[in-house]
Amino acid sequence: MGAQVQPQGQVSAGREGTTGWIGQAVSGVLLLGLAGLHMVGHHYIVDGGLRDYGEVLQWIGQPLILFAEVSFLVVVTYHALAGVRSILFDLGLNEGQKKTVSRVLAVVGILTIVYGLFLAFTLFSRA
Amino acid sequence: MNMSEHSQKYHVVVIGAGSTGAAVAHDLALRGFKVTVLERGEIASGTTGRNHCLLHSGGRYCVKDQESAVECIEENMILRKIMPEAMELNGGLFVAVNDEDMAYKQSFIEGCEATGIPYKELNASEARRREPYLSEKTLGAVWVPDGVFEPMRMCMSFLASAKQNGAMVRPYVEVTGLQVEDQRVVAVEVWDRISGEESVIHADLVVNAAGPWAGMITDMAGVDVPVVATPGVMVSMTGRYCQLVVNRLNVSSDGDIVVPQRETSIIGTSSWTVEDADYIEMPEDHIQMMYDRGSEMMPILREVEPRGIFAVARPLIGRIGEDEREIARTFKCFDHADRDGVEGFVTIAGGKTTTARAMAEGTVDVVCAKLDLEIPCATKETQLLSYRAYYTI
Amino acid sequence: MTWQLTFKVARYKPGEPPRTDTFQIELDPERTILDGVEKIWAEQDRTLTFRHACHHASCGSCAIMANDVEVLPCIVEVNQVTRNGGTIEVGPLHNFPVVSDLVVDMGTFFERMQQVGMPIIGPTDPLDNQPKDDFHAYENCIECGICLSACPVVATDPTYLGPAALAAAYRQYHNSDDSEEKQRIMNLVDRENGIWRCHVAYECTAACPSNVDPAGKIMGLRRQATVNRVRKLFGLKPA
Amino acid sequence: MAVSNAPEGSRAYPGQQPREPQKRVLRWFQPFNRSLGTWSFTLNRVTGIGLVVYLYLHLGVLSLLLVGEESWDTFLAVAKSPPVLVMDVVLLAGLLIHGFNGLRVALVGSGFMVKQQRQLFIGMMVLALILLVIGGTAVFLK
Numbered sequence: 001m002g003a004q005v006q007p008q009g010q011v012s013a014g015r016e017g018t019t020g021w022i023g024q025a026v027s028g029v030l031l032l033g034l035a036g037l038h039m040v041g042h043h044y045i046v047d048g049g050l051r052d053y054g055e056v057l058q059w060i061g062q063p064l065i066l067f068a069e070v071s072f073l074v075v076v077t078y079h080a081l082a083g084v085r086s087i088l089f090d091l092g093l094n095e096g097q098k099k100t101v102s103r104v105l106a107v108v109g110i111l112t113i114v115y116g117l118f119l120a121f122t123l124f125s126r127a
Numbered sequence: 128m129n130m131s132e133h134s135q136k137y138h139v140v141v142i143g144a145g146s147t148g149a150a151v152a153h154d155l156a157l158r159g160f161k162v163t164v165l166e167r168g169e170i171a172s173g174t175t176g177r178n179h180c181l182l183h184s185g186g187r188y189c190v191k192d193q194e195s196a197v198e199c200i201e202e203n204m205i206l207r208k209i210m211p212e213a214m215e216l217n218g219g220l221f222v223a224v225n226d227e228d229m230a231y232k233q234s235f236i237e238g239c240e241a242t243g244i245p246y247k248e249l250n251a252s253e254a255r256r257r258e259p260y261l262s263e264k265t266l267g268a269v270w271v272p273d274g275v276f277e278p279m280r281m282c283m284s285f286l287a288s289a290k291q292n293g294a295m296v297r298p299y300v301e302v303t304g305l306q307v308e309d310q311r312v313v314a315v316e317v318w319d320r321i322s323g324e325e326s327v328i329h330a331d332l333v334v335n336a337a338g339p340w341a342g343m344i345t346d347m348a349g350v351d352v353p354v355v356a357t358p359g360v361m362v363s364m365t366g367r368y369c370q371l372v373v374n375r376l377n378v379s380s381d382g383d384i385v386v387p388q389r390e391t392s393i394i395g396t397s398s399w400t401v402e403d404a405d406y407i408e409m410p411e412d413h414i415q416m417m418y419d420r421g422s423e424m425m426p427i428l429r430e431v432e433p434r435g436i437f438a439v440a441r442p443l444i445g446r447i448g449e450d451e452r453e454i455a456r457t458f459k460c461f462d463h464a465d466r467d468g469v470e471g472f473v474t475i476a477g478g479k480t481t482t483a484r485a486m487a488e489g490t491v492d493v494v495c496a497k498l499d500l501e502i503p504c505a506t507k508e509t510q511l512l513s514y515r516a517y518y519t520i
Numbered sequence: 521m522t523w524q525l526t527f528k529v530a531r532y533k534p535g536e537p538p539r540t541d542t543f544q545i546e547l548d549p550e551r552t553i554l555d556g557v558e559k560i561w562a563e564q565d566r567t568l569t570f571r572h573a574c575h576h577a578s579c580g581s582c583a584i585m586a587n588d589v590e591v592l593p594c595i596v597e598v599n600q601v602t603r604n605g606g607t608i609e610v611g612p613l614h615n616f617p618v619v620s621d622l623v624v625d626m627g628t629f630f631e632r633m634q635q636v637g638m639p640i641i642g643p644t645d646p647l648d649n650q651p652k653d654d655f656h657a658y659e660n661c662i663e664c665g666i667c668l669s670a671c672p673v674v675a676t677d678p679t680y681l682g683p684a685a686l687a688a689a690y691r692q693y694h695n696s697d698d699s700e701e702k703q704r705i706m707n708l709v710d711r712e713n714g715i716w717r718c719h720v721a722y723e724c725t726a727a728c729p730s731n732v733d734p735a736g737k738i739m740g741l742r743r744q745a746t747v748n749r750v751r752k753l754f755g756l757k758p759a
Numbered sequence: 760m761a762v763s764n765a766p767e768g769s770r771a772y773p774g775q776q777p778r779e780p781q782k783r784v785l786r787w788f789q790p791f792n793r794s795l796g797t798w799s800f801t802l803n804r805v806t807g808i809g810l811v812v813y814l815y816l817h818l819g820v821l822s823l824l825l826v827g828e829e830s831w832d833t834f835l836a837v838a839k840s841p842p843v844l845v846m847d848v849v850l851l852a853g854l855l856i857h858g859f860n861g862l863r864v865a866l867v868g869s870g871f872m873v874k875q876q877r878q879l880f881i882g883m884m885v886l887a888l889i890l891l892v893i894g895g896t897a898v899f900l901k
Contacts, residue, residue: 020712020716021716021742021868022746022869025861025864025865025868025869028858028861028862028864028865029862029865031858032858032862035854035858039851039854039894043847043894043897043898044894044897048839049839049844049898050835050838050839052831052832052835053824053827053828053831053832053835054828056824056831076814077814080810080811080814081811083807083811084811087804087807087808089677089712089717090673090676090677090717090719091676091677091782091784092676092677092678092679092680092782112815112818115818116818119818119821119822119824119825122825123824123825168569168572169570169571169572169573169581169623170573171573171579172571172572172573172581175573176572176573176574176575176579176581177573177574177575180574180578277578277579278573278574278579279573279574279579279581280579295773296771296773297772297773297774298771298772299569299620299623299772301566319774320566320567320569320620321533321534321569321619321620321623321772321775322533322534322535322774322775323533323567361576363576363577363578388578389578389660389662389730390660390730391576391577391578393576405561405562406558406559406561406562406563434576434577434595435552435574435575435576435577435594435595436550436552437574437575437576437594439575513634515630515633515634516634517630517771518626518627518629518630518631518770518771519627519630519631519634519770520770532778534775534776534777534778538778588792589792614780614783614786615780615783616780617769617777617778617779617780618777618778618780619769619772619775619777620772620775623772624777625769625771625772625777626771627769627770627771670793672786672787672797672800675782675783675784675786675787676782676783676784676786676787678780678782718868719800719803719804719864720796720799720800720863720864720867720868720876721796721797721799721800722794722795722796722797722799722876722877723793723794723796723797723800725796726793726794726795726796727794735796735876736873736874736876739867739868739869739870739873740870740873742868742869742870743869743870746869746870
């Protein structure tokens with residue numbers, strides 16, 4: 001261990017920790033349902049397992065399903081990138097590195113969600 | 128006049144960082160000396176670390192060695208004030224389990240009164256109510272203010288306070304020689320066991336607090352000190368079966384005490400003498416004797432598993448061949464100028480961890496007298512730092 | 521009866537590359553690993569450095585790796601880890617700076633314990649003031665560092681407060697009646713490098729030689745931190 | 760001769776510069792001779808990293824849907840071949856292990872069933888295994 005000792009009384013850092021962990025737990029629990037729906041919807045309903053192009057459009061064309069898939073996209077992206085962030089933080093980064101990691105991952109997350117939304121709504125419009 | 132301005136000029140090297148060396152270092156630093164503590168191993172890795180953890184009330188000595196008993200009860204009362212973090216002030220019982228023990232009770236109580244040890248007589252049912260694991264044969268008991276301490280943390284507390292006052296503590300630095308010029312010890316030759324470097328440390332005065340190894344140090348100055356390495360076996364049992372220290376109400380003998388420390392019960396101890404105290408082979412029959420004698424007071428100790436078995440040498444003042452239990456457990460400070468005509472060299476020997484502070488006071492008084500200084504000892508009133516500070520200062 | 525044993529000892533001296541030394545010793549199988557190490561020092565190699573004091577698992581200074589597991593070598597008999605003619609590998613704890621051979625630097629560790637503030641033994645008379653059972657375990661913490669060596673997060677994040685300090689914080693939090701002290705402890709642990717860095721591997725609890733259960737207590741602190749936040753949301757004081 | 764002043768370095772071992780511990784990222788992936796808890800930690804980490812990689816592969820592949828019907832259905836023919844279906848089962852295993860182990864972490868981490876965390880882990884893994892057998896068979900049957 002290095003000589004780094006935590007300075008006391010930085011409440012803001014604490015809040016970030018709490019929300020980070022609770023966010024991960026809550027999104028994780030949500031994913032149990034959303035990923036379950038996604039897997040069942042794409043693997044187990046139609047004959048032959050995976051959906052072909054037409055079947056995909058038919059599936060995503062339902063507004064409730066679209067809502068579920070979009071929620072899945074947002075939650076899974078958050079959960080995945082927060083997980084990556086947590087693993088990277090486990091490496092014992094300094095404050096500057098932590099900031100960089102957080103920012104880069106936030107940008108990646110936004111790009112992912114924008115791309116996913118574009119995909120989902122394009123398919124929805126084609127249906 | 129501020130005498131510490133004068134004491135600052137003197138560099139005192141203390142050899143050994145057991146309880147004695149640690150307490151001496153604290154006292155010296157508090158009286159303003161420049162202090163370096165040299166310890167060949169880790170803090171408390173010798174006699175002190177492996178001791179019985181008993182904060183003596185003096186009860187064990189109050190009949191046959193009243194000088195030691197008085198030292199114990201005085202120091203007991205001081206230590207509990209200055210070092211509460213390393214202590215459990217649970218009290219102790221002297222328990223009678225046969226008629227012979229009961230017959231001893233009167234002289235024990237007289238001893239307590241003569242030496243000023245507070246005591247309280249308990250009848251058998253009261254004793255067994257407080258300590259349910261006591262033998263059914265218990266006939267009666269006497270309560271005294273025994274306690275339990277953490278030997279290593281006690282040393283670290285003393286050393287932390289010494290460091291706070293400027294002392295330097297160097298573990299893993301072994302003394303390999305003393306340089307004597309004109310019948311005066313002027314420097315200490317050392318070997319750093321970590322870096323492998325050998326060096327020489329100048330000293331205005333050397334205090335030998337090497338415990339049972341004191342003779343090795345005095346040999347280096349061509350003098351000699353009557354210290355006998357007298358090991359004892361202790362067996363630490365899994366589980367804490369008494370809250371108070373349980374002693375046998377009789378003349379001190381082997382296996383007559385059970386000290387509850389944390390979640391263990393330590394049975395002790397035996398006694399024999401060795402030439403070399405570095406590695407002590409434990410006699411199997413001594414270990415067996417601990418179970419046998421310990422379970423006379425607390426039968427459950429025969430049924431539970433041991434957690435640790437260990438032996439270490441006590442530094443008794445005397446000569447090999449004397450009956451070890453007859454040797455007084457008091458301490459003695461040898462000024463080698465008076466004794467052997469070697470200046471600048473003092474050996475503190477004997478004693479117990481409980482009396483370490485008093486030993487230090489006596490030793491530093493001798494040091495001051497040798498240097499013509501009059502600085503009063505303040506360790507009685509000085510609260511010690513937390514043992515943790517040893518690592519953080 | 522004695523056994524013939526091979527000790528492979530991880531050696532390190534400042535400025536030299538680490539190496540492994542092999543020693544052959546004879547030892548009674550009921551003696552401990554620490555007895556073996558001490559015997560090697562006494563009879564074969566005076567340059568060997570190791571920490572030890574009490575030899576009965578109460579000072580916590582001797583903790584090392586033996587056959588790649590954290591142990592207090594003073595209470596592990598050699599017959600528990602090997603057989604006659606067998607080999608025992610010993611090395612310093614993981615995740616601590618190595619000073620020399622088996623000696624690690626506990627400075628940062630104690631700095632963090634110091635921040636939590638709990639002395640290892642309560643100054644009270646346990647007869648008059650029995651510690652609450654649940655907390656009793658924390659007084660059993662011998663500050664040996666084994667939990668930090670075992671933790672997979674400490675292995676990579678030196679800024680993590682670590683299981684020992686967090687367990688002590690739990691006790692200090694619940695044992696204190698002083699709301700300011702509670703707040704100080706919460707501020708210390710309720711942060712990314714505190715309770716939220718733990719990934720629930722429970723390795724500290726499995727490795728602890730004193731049954732302190734640091735992981736369980738980290739979870740307790742998380743719950744407390746969450747409760748406090750929820751209460752604050754509703755304008756209530758921390759529980 | 761002057762007193763050697765306290766050299767810099769470790770406070771408990773003056774003059775010594777302790778060797779800083781290496782960061783042992785590999786420890787995350789070495790649960791051997793460790794307790795069950797480290798297995799759960801390692802599994803969660805391995806599956807987590809795997810799932811993130813899969814997520815981005817998946818999102819990439821989905822761009823074929825944007826291209827049009829033909830490219831998607833061509834891909835689908837490949838996706839339905841047995842080797843890829845085996846990969847699907849691996850994905851399912853990862854999801855189930857990560858999901859149910861994650862549920863354990865969420866429960867224990869918020870103070871529930873702390874004392875039974877070991878049993879909880881075993882229970883969750885058994886549940887994941889059952890679902891994997893059901894789900895895995897279904898992948899091939901459909």
